Amino acid sequence: MTQRAVRETLRDERRDPGPDDDPAGVPADDGEHAASGDDDGGTPPSDGDDDGIPASGEDAPAPDSGGGRRPRRRMLKWVAAVLALVLLGAAGAGYVYYRHLNGNIKQNPLNLGDHKVAEPTPNAAGQTPLNILLIGSDARDSKANQDLGGARETFGSTPLADVQMLLHLSADRTNMSVISMPRDTLVRIPKCTDPEDGTVYEASNGRTMTNQSLGHGGPGCTVATWQELTGIHIDHFVMVDFAGVVAMADAVGGVPVCVDANILSRDSQGHGSGLKLPEGTHPVKGEQALQWLRTRYGFEDGSDLARAKAQHMYMNSLARELRENADLSNPNKLRRLAEEATRALTVDPGLDTVKKLYDLSNELRRVDPERITMTTMPNRYVGARVEPTEDAEQLFRLVREDIALDGKDEEPAAEAAKEKKSAASAEPAAPDDRIAVQVVNGTRTDTLGTASGRASTVAGLLQEKGFTGATADTVGSLSERLTLVRYPSADLKGDALRVAEALGVPASSVRQSTDVSGVTLVVGADWREGTAYEAPEQDDTTPESAKALNGADDSACMKVDPAYTWS
Template identity: 70%
Template structure:
């Protein structure tokens, strides 16, 4: 009973009495009429229940079939197709039993279908291997209080690890020379891009999501447009035909469809025309899209939600761990827990390569940014937390005089050249302490922010920790790494002189070179190169 209850029908007036004093022609006739009405009422009730049951069953079947349809839309690939021994270790749960989530977002420039080819690009790239032109690592904190994103410029030079194509079985050997990171996608699929990130950052990646050109266009349409800002009229076009074709007036414009894709691809016309400027524009777009999704009341419309679900599932390639609509929905609920003001967008700190045409990870700053994510420290600086004390290895160390130690010079930094002879100095120090097998590797000059002891496998962990203890190096600076073949001490930029190592407290602030942008920043606006105004 309540406001949705139908009003009671008004009781009908009694029929006129028939001759003899009986109503309606007699008592028997009245009883038969009432019984007939009851039987008809019960039959109607049964039919109503049957129709309702069929309707419910039909709706459930339709819902199930549509759910299966959406699942079939999703394209799935293996998560990591590199060597399993190179995988980064999974993070440990916090005191509440929660673990962080790391998801690699990949934007493919593949032009292997008519829809993508129609959206532009040089024809000589049609039907060639796709490239991972957009790469963003999304880190969701264990307590779901904050989210951090690290973008890697597409022309970053890295050594891509060995990958095996899951479809053809073709093995792509590890690159001998630094290679542009966007080539990783063409070496067997997104699982190779994941392997490349894990190799570089030592961050365990749980999932990936990849979208192509046409997917960006259709999803922007389904959302209803994303507001973006430029500080002057812009036309991304050169006389030789380069540029995305983006044409906007000064101020804020809601872009969707092809125009949204143009925004995400624009390099000519934004700031210095570099891939770094394009990354900044992508961050602004993503932040604005998140705010738009959370504020857009039209998404409560079932039709709009259905369109978005249809579009998103057709646009995405995911790992098998996100291969159903239910899994994607569960992920979205986790992401939704983070307030917009606790989302931080960053770019991997970088330096130009020797030829000035490509970039490299900035040694100290990039390593620091990756560490903050590994240790689940928020990049907005609002909840710095101390990591758990590293456990002592259960593997007993060999006698000091039997531990082989290679010492390398890592004292070079972004602002200072390497200190000559440091590897030899510390190797002699170790030898004087009884580590007779310590030798200096004078052929290698590295850039390491903090002194570190690396070891390749669990059976050498105890030996590595013993070397660190002898020198006063914290156990937290003893790391497992497949880049070394034995216990390796890298003398870092924090130990440029002297023979006594002084451990310093780690700085947990985000490097300025990461160009952090807060998700709630509604005033962000791209600077337009005056040569591209109209």
């Protein structure tokens, strides 16, 4: 196809999407995705072997305002920006707009669980943020993927979501945040139903490693797990497979990465990705890029946390490189990249056509590397696994409230809070005397026992304020650092916000949760006495434990474990 024909196809697509661009249709489950991780599932260096692939496909969709034809050079810059920010996604498709590429893209339902999170309230300009879950699977379900290595016993087995990254694009499209969750984080996996065969996977009994969520019906269960843990509304997901990572990394050219010493990621037992690089900064592509993304043995302490840091470094470097990469002016390279990208992708129905991915590029192209922040979910060890900490909840709250993790929001915090409070009060609610509220005592802490009678006291306070349906749970008790109002479904959000408003509880402490059957007030450790709630001062800074890495930081260099060096 000539370049002129490509441009005419693009113009026709934008004028008339046609049947191939219909986002409706029955999703088909296909387990190819993007990849990562060791087969052992453990975080500590001594756990298992390193044969997975932490690759990330970053994707974030949003409607495009349309517009006429633009100069080719400018279009190429948009494409480059998408490739950088969607990391190994379907970026080149914005230029190479072939209809048959739509058929390459695999799709799965967005959410397989019962847990739904209400969409965020639009800002003053009517804009809402975009949240995209990027999933890497250790599936080895094709010859191409198996040829790339990994433990033989995992071929054809139930895939694990060994890379999970939440990409948040701000409502005003000025900044982007990424949160990586370690694959062995202990979470509650909700009840999910496999869309292909109808198999019902009951909610996990207790906490389970988050990477197992993918095996409970597909990526939609991983989405459901994230939403239940974080309270963040997720708009889309993207998965990319092993072979796709290699092919796309090769198609876009080398990405500079840095190590502070010679590294060979391989030990005497055969553990490691096989990455071999001399000290300094070097471009990696193809299989070597894949090795970088999957390396655990040899980076810092050999944990998944160190590997996430290396992934962030790669993603930021790719973002910078592609904004100035002249190789993308080659139409053949763009076409090859588009082919590989679309074949590698598994997405939800909202991203299932090239046009939707092209529209996405128009949103992502606005974000400069200086406004991209990569983080890892703050965590602590529980035996050989990890769990979220209080800092993790703070990080999740910043994303829920669309607060930039780089601390460079232009809108004053006080005005933003006022605007959000006003928007929250607009949610429809039943009359106070018609709102049923259960009050639970959650004042227990690691060092203090449960404060006696708090559920009854606060329930009485609500009744005095006109909430005659308020009752105290005098049997149960919880442990919550902050006072929260929980509600099970979107239709009760307004009622929950009204209860919070009556008590002076901030809207940020109102959460949707399937753990409750109705509006539930949990009196936290911050309200152990008295009848007047004083909300603690909110800290809107990114926790240091999130190990934030700015997208413009080109000085980052991975520390090499001396046991994995060579001379």
